[in-house]
Amino acid sequence: MDAVLDRDHDSRMAHDASLAGHSRSEPRTNRASSTAPLPPGRITAALRAHWLTVLFIGPAIVLVVLVSIYPVFDAIALSLYATKYAEKVRFVGLQNYVELLRDPTIWKAGANSLVYTLGSLFVVIPFSLAVALLLNRPSRIQGILRTIAILPWVISQTITALLWGWLLSADFGPVTYGIDALTGVRVAILASPVWAMVALIWINVWSSYPQATLLLLAALQTIPRELYEAAHIDGAGSTASFRHITLPLIRSTLLVIVIQLTLLYFNMVTLVYVFTGGGPLSSTETLALRVLKTSFENWNLGHGAALGLIITLINLLFSLLYIRTLRSPKP
């Protein structure tokens, strides 16, 4: 990357020098005089490189700032106002936050988010690892099995929720029928607060395990076969080699997956909204879903913005953890 095109090399130097001069020495001198000994040709080259940089990178930055960064500040402003539809009515300071934190149903939603996130992680990690181990075995059907196994990943949360809603339908669903045939009990899964959460966690696992599996598979494939062969010669069984070779070598990948999925699950809205809408009796209403409902069903944008920011803060904490994990030396 540092091997730069010959013709551009000079312009780059000039460009760097001019930037340095701009920021360090007397701030208001003009660029040409602060980087004095440049012949005119080089100055135009420097300017051109500079222009090209701005022209190439600028538009993307502007768009990202407008659509991803500005809204955060707008949300902060909005969260300090009482709102009516899309209009700010009155500055209320932190009142929106106070009201949210005093609302017991918000804490219930927080608890639901926790159950949903941890419950999904608890199932998805062993499941995705098992599938990855299965796919890592050399076999004739490996390719086609991998294709099938990662298929749920490309199916949208909307369709996953609609499809499983139909599979679990109390009246006509094949899963309901299967349970009925095995146990003699015909359950309305989505009408029970506990079972609705269990079903929600399951369909979340169904739709998200493939990405964990793919990352784990990539990690497994970097482990040299010789390690297993050596362990085998030393008399280690497959359980022992899994514990002492596989697990330590995929540990960092597992950590990354756990953190990525934690964020994904914690912020997930569509799957929950389409599958249960938060019901029955708010038993599957998570914090993220609450933002959507507060904002676009109750039309309280001030509260919605405040709750969204609380979620962002929690995300920030997770992300810091993520960065720390990535930076920590790999074992």
Add this chain to the structure above:
Amino acid sequence: MSTRKASPVAKTGVIVASLVVAALALLPLLWGLSTALKPTAQILTYPPVWLPHPPTVESFTQVWQQSNLPIYVRNSVWVTVASLVLSLVLAVHAAYGLARFSFRGKAALMVGLLATSMIPGIAILVPLYNLAVHSGLYNTHLAMIIVYAAWNVPMLVWLLKGFFESIPPELEEAALVDGCGRLRAFYLIVLPMSRPGLLAGSIMAVMFVWNDFLIGFTLAISEQKRLLPVGLFTYISNYGVEWGQLMAATVIALLPIIIAFFVLQRFLVQGLMSGAVKG
């Protein structure tokens, strides 16, 4: 995975496990397909009728002719294509600039870009709605195209920057010597060589936009502007549930993604490895 001589028991175990995994992934989809192909009388039955006999495309023709599905499909295709083009044009140049030019604060810019993709979409949905309403772009496809493009740009820039850096600058150098301008060298040499990266990034972006529900849900109100995932959802809440038609609509919505998945699987996996898009 370790020992060579697998016992018959272990072998059977592996076969059973493979079947279970395949069934878990496939059966829900096949059930949807089976429902879509059933005559109405076989849909609402208990115990369920497993396979349609005879299979019929009745539900497909009904949902295509009697609902607004064609409008939703057209809208989704347009928004997906337009946002892909916009995000590619922006990201390709930004990634090249970041790969080839050196300037102060470049590393910070890259990290900042990555950080924006970590802002949860749900948290900025309200301000985006607000922004759309106050700029007069509410209920337009343009608003959705801009948001989707912006959300895909960080992922594309990170992915493409890596690709551009792996291409030796000497190639461009040679082109420059031959009298090619810097821009032409980029378009004619670097871009074509980065085709795998462009494809991986594009399919990630397309999948995200085609599948996303929230932006279409919050930034549009009218049937005429509605995107496909929102259309499927409102279908279920508006008319009660015609499951045959809903599953037919679902199959139609899934088809392009599944075809793309089978054809471009390799690139999709590569895209995933390079980092996820906003969830």
